[in-house]
Amino acid sequence: MHDVVDNLAHEEARRRDAILCDETLYQVDQLEPYTTHEPSSSLPSELMPVHPNATTAVSAPGKVLLTGGYLVLDRHYTGTVFALDARIHAVVQQLQRDRKGSNQPETPPTTDDAVDNQPESVIVRSPQFIDAVWEYGVQRCEQGGGVKVTQRNEGPRNPFVETSLNYALTYISYIADSKDLGSLSVTILADNDYYSDANKPASNSQRNRGAFRDFGVKLQDAHKTGLGSSAALVTALVSALVMHRTMHPDDLPAVRDKLHNLAQAAHCAAQGKVGSGFDVGAAVFGSCSYRRFSPSILEGLGDAGTPGFEERLFSTVEDLDSAHPWDTEFMDVGMKLPPGMQMVLCDVDCGSQTPSMVRKVLEWRKQDKEEADQLWDSLQANNEKLRLELRRNAGSRADPETEAALAAEVSKNARILIQRARNLLKTMTEKSGVPIEPRVQTELLDAVSAVDGVIGGVVPGAGGYDAVVLLIRDEIEVIQRLNQLFETYQSQVEDDFGGKIDRVRMLGVRHGSDGIKNEHNNLGNYLPWL
Ligand SMILES: Nc1ncnc2c1ncn2[C@@H]1O[C@H](COP(=O)(O)OP(=O)(O)OP(=O)(O)O)[C@@H](O)[C@H]1O
Numbered sequence: 417m418h419d420v421v422d423n424l425a426h427e428e429a430r431r432r433d434a435i436l437c438d439e440t441l442y443q444v445d446q447l448e449p450y451t452t453h454e455p456s457s458s459l460p461s462e463l464m465p466v467h468p469n470a471t472t473a474v475s476a477p478g479k480v481l482l483t484g485g486y487l488v489l490d491r492h493y494t495g496t497v498f499a500l501d502a503r504i505h506a507v508v509q510q511l512q513r514d515r516k517g518s519n520q521p522e523t524p525p526t527t528d529d530a531v532d533n534q535p536e537s538v539i540v541r542s543p544q545f546i547d548a549v550w551e552y553g554v555q556r557c558e559q560g561g562g563v564k565v566t567q568r569n570e571g572p573r574n575p576f577v578e579t580s581l582n583y584a585l586t587y588i589s590y591i592a593d594s595k596d597l598g599s600l601s602v603t604i605l606a607d608n609d610y611y612s613d614a615n616k617p618a619s620n621s622q623r624n625r626g627a628f629r630d631f632g633v634k635l636q637d638a639h640k641t642g643l644g645s646s647a648a649l650v651t652a653l654v655s656a657l658v659m660h661r662t663m664h665p666d667d668l669p670a671v672r673d674k675l676h677n678l679a680q681a682a683h684c685a686a687q688g689k690v691g692s693g694f695d696v697g698a699a700v701f702g703s704c705s706y707r708r709f710s711p712s713i714l715e716g717l718g719d720a721g722t723p724g725f726e727e728r729l730f731s732t733v734e735d736l737d738s739a740h741p742w743d744t745e746f747m748d749v750g751m752k753l754p755p756g757m758q759m760v761l762c763d764v765d766c767g768s769q770t771p772s773m774v775r776k777v778l779e780w781r782k783q784d785k786e787e788a789d790q791l792w793d794s795l796q797a798n799n800e801k802l803r804l805e806l807r808r809n810a811g812s813r814a815d816p817e818t819e820a821a822l823a824a825e826v827s828k829n830a831r832i833l834i835q836r837a838r839n840l841l842k843t844m845t846e847k848s849g850v851p852i853e854p855r856v857q858t859e860l861l862d863a864v865s866a867v868d869g870v871i872g873g874v875v876p877g878a879g880g881y882d883a884v885v886l887l888i889r890d891e892i893e894v895i896q897r898l899n900q901l902f903e904t905y906q907s908q909v910e911d912d913f914g915g916k917i918d919r920v921r922m923l924g925v926r927h928g929s930d931g932i933k934n935e936h937n938n939l940g941n942y943l944p945w946l
Pocket residue numbers: 542574575576577604605606635640641642643644645646647649695770
């Protein structure tokens with residue numbers, strides 16, 4: 417087994433050297449066309465099998481759930497989610513074209529039996545972290561169980577990576593006419609703001625390579641800022657694999673629904689529960705108002721590798737089960753902030769335990785149904801008003817004076833609505849006994865809201881001690897005033913849940929609005945890491 421891994425490592429080093437040479441980069445970018453087989457009659461044209469391009473890259477954004485935390489778990493309610501300009505990138509490189517180890521494009525479709533059994537492998541790396549390498553063997557399961565990967569190297573498993581591979585490779589091998597996947601190398605790169613910059617740099621040049629930072633810690637020791645790294649990772653990874661193997665990159669927009677279904681299924685399986693999926697929704701479609709899918713859609717899917725899994729997954733991804741159609745709703749897709757408004761996130765570097773918070777809030781809601789429903793309805797009504805207010809002058813192009821007056825009115829109304837949402841969230845905090853807006857965050861939000869140019873802010877999503885989100889007037893002076901406040905900021909109050917804020921840091925991340933993107937034209941950005 418070690419020989420195989422060594423061979424792959426050798427093959428990959430060769431590939432990396434080739435890509436690092438400018439001339440070959442030109443070849444990767446320009447000279448390897450996407451050629452299609454004859455279309456297979458049962459496949460939609462956008463999913464025709466193709467010879468895999470040598471390198472495929474897809475990115476997906478992080479998210480911030482401005483309003484609708486907890487409510488969005490219930491299909492009666494919605495959440496307003498903003499995509500961020502912090503993205504996770506998945507770069508897929510073909511190491512071997514097929515199981516014979518040949519790098520030539522495939523000739524006529526092969527059957528499993530006909531193939532000389534050189535094991536296929538996938539190596540996944542997250543090179544910004546220490547020892548973040550996962551090496552997998554690829555296996556086909558009996559009785560239509562699909563494709564399953566098995567980790568070969570020592571070290572912690574990565575359920576999000578492993579499940580994405582199981583789901584994407586099962587789907588790909590079911591729809592592609594060639595069952596050969598070849599061997600793949602996958603590199604994951606995360607924009608810097610996904611993690612709190614807790615450790616001190618030896619020097620800046622050692623820590624930044626190109627646009628991405630070397631975090632200098634193990635992945636499990638990194639402090640996440642709560643931007644939805646796992647949803648962006650799963651979305652980018654399954655999309656890059658599907659695109660690499662089965663479609664022309666220009667067709668990405670046409671298959672977003674299917675990629676969404678696949679990413680939702682994989683993400684739920686990896687996290688071991690069916691959440692609302694707003695984070696995957698935003699990773700695929702970008703900023704929007706989101707209504708969740710019915711959990712029953714994923715209930716009958718079963719585990720990867722079990723008999724019939726590939727067919728069930730295919731039916732789920734392609735939305736073929738008429739008894740359980742996908743019913744996710746995306747409204748205001750690509751929604752932007754009003755002109756003159758910006759969104760910033762301020763990291764308090766404390767972190768919170770979303771699953772146990774969700775469990776407790778839902779338990780309280782069950783016990784005090786009437787009171788909770790009233791609170792849910794009030795929040796929903798208020799959140800909707802805020803959403804409509806933010807949309808009110810989107811794209812308006814009046815004379816500057818009228819526009820300024822409108823912007824001022826929108827800001828004023830948004831401020832009132834944000835304050836009301838906070839009051840309701842504080843009631844939820846008290847009643848449920850869950851730190852949705854704990855006292856140290858109230859203190860911080862009150863302090864920032866008093867800064868000239870800040871419209872208002874909330875603890876987004878599940879609340880707790882993750883980064884807070886602020887809507888501000890889009891002026892550099894506002895950022896400067898906030899940074900000045902943060903220079904010496906420390907919480908003074910005693911927290912009701914034991915939290916303490918020692919340091920607040922404004923993240924570089926801003927509102928992004930776009931969902932998944934084909935990054936084929938930006939491969940050069942990844943070179944320092946491949
Ligand atoms: N850069 C990365 N490389 C590889 N795996 C990653 C990376 N970033 C995140 N992951 C995977 O995602 C997991 C973190 O997922 P989790 O759901 O706990 O965080 P999150 O999605 O950032 O949470 P939140 O919804 O609060 O923002 C990690 O344990 C790891 O398995």
